[in-house]
Amino acid sequence: MPFNMVPIPKIFETDATQADSHTFVIPKKANRDPEKLDAALTFIKGMLDRSYTWAQGGHVPSWLPVQKSEKYRKLEPQANYASAANNVARDPIIWFSGSGSDLENQAGAAFQTVFGGTSPEAGLRQFRDAMEHFLDTPSPV
Numbered sequence: 001m002p003f004n005m006v007p008i009p010k011i012f013e014t015d016a017t018q019a020d021s022h023t024f025v026i027p028k029k030a031n032r033d034p035e036k037l038d039a040a041l042t043f044i045k046g047m048l049d050r051s052y053t054w055a056q057g058g059h060v061p062s063w064l065p066v067q068k069s070e071k072y073r074k075l076e077p078q079a080n081y082a083s084a085a086n087n088v089a090r091d092p093i094i095w096f097s098g099s100g101s102d103l104e105n106q107a108g109a110a111f112q113t114v115f116g117g118t119s120p121e122a123g124l125r126q127f128r129d130a131m132e133h134f135l136d137t138p139s140p141v
Contacts, residue, residue, distance in 0.1 A: 005077040007084040015087040020099045021062060060085045095139040106130035 007017060024044045026037070051061035055075060060082050061067045073079050091097035098104075110127035114120050 003077060005081045007081050007087075016089040017084040017087050018091075019060075019085070019088040020090060094134075095141060096134045102134060103131070106134075 024047070026040055048063045051063040051066035052069070052072060055061045055066065055072055055078050058078060060078070061072065062085070066072055067082060091101070091103060096102040107127055110123045110130065113126065114123040
């Protein structure tokens with residue numbers, strides 16, 4: 001089946017691609033066991049070394065040795081949209097944002113109603129009300 005993917009063309013003033021990333025966290029600890037730290041770093045390096053596997057699933061690899069590799073550049077259609085990583089716009093750093101977050105869930109719920117026949121103004125009002133509720137709620141962490 002013929003299929004391709006490319007970055008979304010610029011719609012407004014700037015190119016922007018919504019993105020997020022996976023993160024590994026190593027908690028700060030005064031009396032850390034050096035062997036455990038080495039094991040954690042080895043695991044993280046192993047994940048980075050396997051960035052091509054993530055790329056095969058559709059991710060643009062952030063690990064530059066993989067992103068710039070000939071092997072990745074030949075991966076289609078994934079390599080066709082790698083340039084989208086140059087224009088990343090991340091969610092705001094707030095407790096209710098990120099992939100699969102309350103922000104995305106509320107946006108989806110509000111904007112889906114517009115596809116169902118609700119006016120755009122009503123969908124936007126629903127989204128704004130949800131965001132105001134979150135902004136009025138203290139961070140749980």
